[in-house]
Amino acid sequence: MRLLIMGPPGAGKGTHAGALASLVRGPHISTGDLFRDNIARGTELGRLAEKYIAAGEYVPDAVTDDMVRDRLGQPDAARAFVLDGYPRTHAQVATLDALLEARGTAVDGVVELIVPDDELVSRILRRSAVSGRSDDTEDVVRHRLAVYGDQTAPLLETYGERGLRHSVDGTGSPEEVRRRVERAVASASGAGA
Known part of the structure; x- marks a missing residue:
């Protein structure tokens, strides 16, 4: 299952x-972790990403797309994965759709965590x-929330129209x-996704 x-x-x-x-038996692929790893190792991608992240901005699509394309092409992600932090823009949705379609697959579901801003x-x-x-x-956090609201939250509507969006209350204990x-x-998975 690709989530x-x-x-x-x-x-x-x-x-x-x-x-x-663990539930879907695939890797957790986090763009944030990949960026932080590159920053810690001082790679060219890491240096580029760091200046955007420090300002609370999204790393440019072209850089992120190439990184995600490479990671999803690894054998452990062939049948299942959980993608965290991507897509963040409509252009990235199109890139992900095309990438998966070329492999004869698609996104099976989107889990949306809902938590109040405060x-x-x-x-x-x-x-x-x-x-x-x-x-x-705090300033960067508030800016990141505004950027998310402007650029990424609208993607949830796209996935909702496809019948893939599953909204979950993200408040309470981690176990809840x-x-x-x-x-x-x-x-x-019961919906045949």
């Missing part, structure tokens, strides 16, 4: 994508204090949210 997990920054995508990946800001600032992530200042996510995935 997307979507939601604003701080919604818990990374937390729940790992469990989802809780998102609080979560991200707590995470920043624990992990020391320099990209998680995990159970809701699992029910959404069961619904997606």
Whole structure:
């Protein structure tokens, strides 16, 4: 099963994508993790990505598309995956559709985590204090939420029109949210997706 997990920054995508990946027996592919790895290793992609991430902006589509294309082409992602952080724009939806179509597959479902903005800001600032992530200042967080609302949230409508969107309340304990996510995935697979 090929799933997307979507939601604003701080919604818990990374937390729940790992469990989802185990459930569908495929890798959790996080663009954020891939960017951070490249930044830590000082690669050219990492240096380019870092300046956008530090400003709370999206890394340009062409860079992200190439990275995702390469990762989805690896053998462990052939039958199942959970994609976290991609697509973020309508152009990336088209790129992902074309990439999967060329392989005779498609996205099977989209799990959307819904969390109120005030809780998102609080979560991200707590995470920043624990992990020391320099990209998680309050100004950058609020900007990232605005960018998400303008550029990525509209993609959920596209997936909803395709019958792929499964909205999940992302508030509560991680165990409560995990159970809701699992029910959404069961619904997606039960729908013949």
